[in-house]
Amino acid sequence: MPFAQPTLSDASDTLPRMPPWVTSARAQTLEDVAFLSGAALATLHLVVERADVPHDLLRNRLSLTASEACVRL
Numbered sequence: 001m002p003f004a005q006p007t008l009s010d011a012s013d014t015l016p017r018m019p020p021w022v023t024s025a026r027a028q029t030l031e032d033v034a035f036l037s038g039a040a041l042a043t044l045h046l047v048v049e050r051a052d053v054p055h056d057l058l059r060n061r062l063s064l065t066a067s068e069a070c071v072r073l
Contacts, residue, residue, distance in 0.1 A: 018043050 027033040
């Protein structure tokens with residue numbers, strides 16, 4: 001049975017982008033690190049909360065990544 005493959009190029013125009021000041025800034029203090037991390041997490045939250053994100057697939061991938069990290073310990 002053929003499956004329709006999603007085109008990710010269409011989604012790149014509608015996904016929120018990380019603000020340029022987050023990726024270009026260099027953290028000098030712990031407060032800067034916390035602030036820039038919060039900005040990155042806020043952007044990630046906007047992406048993950050979208051209805052068209054395959055949540056089951058994302059959950060499985062994150063659990064596999066966590067399992068790999070535990071095995072390395």
